Amino acid sequence: MDSVDEMARQRNVSIARLQGLEVATISIDCAKPVDVGFYAKEKARFVNPLSWLPKAEIRPGLFAYGKQAPNVAHAVAADSDLCAALDVLLTRYAFAVEWCDASLHARVNTWTGTIDGDSTGGERFLSNLETVARRLGDIAQGRSQVGANLSTRAFGPTWFRNRAMVGGLLTGFLGAFLFLFAVIGFSALRRMMH
Template identity: 90%
Template sequence: MQSVDEMARQRNVSIARLQGLEVATISVDCAKPVDIGFYVKEKMRFVNPLSWLPKAEIRPGLFAYGKQAPNVAHAVAADSELCAALDVLLTRYAGAVEWCDASLHARVNIWTGTIDGDSTGGERFLSHLETTARRLGDIAQGRSQVEANLSTRAFGPTWFRNRAMVGGLLTGFLGAFLLLFAVIGFSTLRRIAH
């Protein structure tokens, strides 16, 4: 049997492994700005920092969030194959599936499961990820049963995560600078006092 990395390469999926997290990324046929997250009710965290973003129920138990979510939910709901693929990804593997512009990201927390942790060695995960990306591309290109309005501003989980990462880095640099400034100032005061 092939490794999950070999199967991923054949499907043009990249898998990044970070401490406690696997992120699978596949391209989506989309030239428009999009930023939408998908989740299932039972996997939604108790305290979600993105709970203030607009949400839309796609089907019972399956939701989208982000500024464009209400515009896309009807198109996703009309595609039973897409809903089934999202449901499998979100209930069996990923804690989050996010569509950002021409990319689809599935974030798998390795404490709750892994991409290759089932009897298919990752084939089921990759197949559903590929289906999701293809069907979202159909929605973006207007080839779906129900048209989605993607003209609203793309503001969702990826925008928020990017700003939070930059803010964290800037806070760290500012903290280090202030600490260095305090140490230099303290040592200068000691020299002046002696």
């Protein structure tokens, strides 16, 4: 049996491994700005800092969030294969699946499971990820049973994650600058007092 990395390469999926997190990314046939997240109710154990974003129920236990969520949820709900694949990803592997423009990201917490941690060695995960990407591409291209209005502003989990990362970097630099400024000022003050 091939390794999960080899199977991923064959399906044009990239897997990034960070401490405690695996992120699988696959491209979607989409030229429109999209920023929507998907989650399953039972996987939403932790407090979601983005819980105030618009949410839409796709099916019982399956949700979309982000400004475009209501439009996307309606189109996703009409595709039973897409719903089934999302359900498998979100209940067995990923805590979140996010569609950002022409990419689909599945975020897997390695403390609760891994991409290749089942009897298929990752085949089930990758197959369902591929199905979700293909079906979302159909929605984006207007080839699905129900269309989704993607003309609303893309404002969802990826937008906030990017801003949080930039904000964290800026806060770190500002903190280091203020610390250095305080140390230099304290040294100068000590010299003046002696």
